[in-house]
Amino acid sequence: MTSTSRPDGGPLDPGLREIMAERRHLTNLAYRMLGSLAEAEDVVQETYARWYAMSAERRDAVTNPAAWLTKVASRICLDVLGSARARRERYTGAWIPEPLPARGEWPGGSPDGADPADRITLDESVTMAFLVVLDAMTPAERVAFILHDVFRYPFAEIADIVGRTPAACRQLATSARRRIDAARTPATPTAQQARLVRDFKQAWEAGDIATLVGLLDPGATAVGDGGGVVTATLHPVQGAEQIARFFAERTRPGALAIRECTVNGQPGLAARLDGATVAVYAFDVRDGRIGRIWAVLNPAKLRPWTP
DSSP: OOSSBOTTSSBOOGGGHHHHTTHHHHHHHHHHHHSOHHHHHHHHHHHHHHHHHSOHHHHHHOSOHHHHHHHHHHHHHHHHHHHHHHHHHSSSSOOOOOOOBOTTOOTTOOTTSOOGGGTSOOSGGGSHHHHHHHHTSOHHHHHHHIIIIITOOOHHHHHHHHTSOHHHHHHHHHHHHHHHHHHOOOOOOHHHHHHHHHHHHHHHHHTOHHHHHHHEEEEEEEEEEOTTTSOOOSSOEESHHHHHHHHHTTOOTTTOEEEEEEETTEEEEEEEETTEEEEEEEEEEETTEEEEEEEEOOGGGOGGGOO
């Protein structure tokens, strides 16, 4: 969507430029709620479509258009989250949130030619570890928590969105916060994370099982998401030695080009084959070792990573 045309292709009323400027906020909101950039973009498109579906008189009657857009987008996300639970029961293997590259690492670009990194603010609320915990919440918990704790909306406004009382929304956010706090590990400096990921890459390329084991927490877990489209282990691989052997046995010298990159704001890896990104790896570091690895191989989730 550009600043010169509406979703239906018609000219944009100059007086509505402020409305269109909400796109970045809405995309940030929807991505955190859904864990999918593609679905977030669909939500934003639908939100604007509903705005333009109203008559000019009804639009003029909206005293706070930005709040209206946020409310509509949040309600759409709530509906999407409800249906997503049923879809994921049919999903082949584990479902991992869609990984985001950093600014300058979007070889695929976006349909409107804009850099998606300009629309998604990469902070703690989009790290893979954070999104995975969010995905375990109920839809109402997730929406209430993100609106209040991440975007600082008051519970009175959240209540109107989720259809519950402000007190109930406060309880939802509190429950979600407990989940986040229980899963949170002490922060590791980015430079230290980058060194661990770089050492993992080099040991993986060398098939060095002993070094890989030393870099992994004894209770580490690796999860893959192929979506039933490409081959990926259907169950988590657990334990440092098991993970080390799993990666070492899949070393393909000269075939895969593994490069360091930023995944959801943190050091990660991307594997390319014949110019296409075939896997993106996100890492969670705890106590100086790699505790969790998320490998996204589903091509539908790698759209921004490949030209």
